[in-house]
Amino acid sequence: MTKEQTYALLVEQVRSLVQGEDDPVSVMANVAAAIHTTLGFWWTGFYVVRGDELRLGPFQGPVACTRIERGRGVCGTALERGSTIVVPDVEQFPGHIACSSESRSEIVVPLRGSDGRVLAVLDIDSRQLATFDDTDRRHLEAIASIVAPAIEPPRQ
Ligand code: SME
Numbered sequence: 001m002t003k004e005q006t007y008a009l010l011v012e013q014v015r016s017l018v019q020g021e022d023d024p025v026s027v028m029a030n031v032a033a034a035i036h037t038t039l040g041f042w043w044t045g046f047y048v049v050r051g052d053e054l055r056l057g058p059f060q061g062p063v064a065c066t067r068i069e070r071g072r073g074v075c076g077t078a079l080e081r082g083s084t085i086v087v088p089d090v091e092q093f094p095g096h097i098a099c100s101s102e103s104r105s106e107i108v109v110p111l112r113g114s115d116g117r118v119l120a121v122l123d124i125d126s127r128q129l130a131t132f133d134d135t136d137r138r139h140l141e142a143i144a145s146i147v148a149p150a151i152e153p154p155r156q
Helices: 001-016 026-037 071-083 134-151
Strands: 043-050 051-059 065-070 086-089 105-112 118-126
Touching: 001 026, 001 134, 026 043, 026 051, 026 118, 026 134, 051 071, 051 118, 065 071, 071 086, 071 105, 071 118, 105 134, 118 134
Parallel strands: none
Antiparallel strands: 043 051, 043 118, 051 065, 086 105, 105 118
């Protein structure tokens, strides 16, 4: 199967996992598991926005940092910019937070609420350099836009 085909199936799987679900933890847990088992990267998970920092959410892989300040590391920078960051070599990213010394490359994709605010970020780490390309970015952004409405807090 090509990478495109693998992602096309994964996106459909995510769509059906999210369908009819509104519990953020359940949704993020199953989506992290689906991505992780399909793509086989080193670490796959969500960091959720809490005030001015990110807190570790559901993930698959080794233990990770619990809190990341806005603007710090790849995840905190993606939160601040509100856009996807692809890092081919984590050692070249100023301020990269090494939760695991095994991580060599990384992609972080923001999940936006209906008002455009970032609700969480999806972070995937690889043990190889330059793992993530435009195909990964495009499909992971599609996954982020499917998951975001299911983790949005109800309007007051
Ligand atoms: N490397 C990330 C921290 C999270 S872990 O990779 C799971 C960063 O710099 O934001």
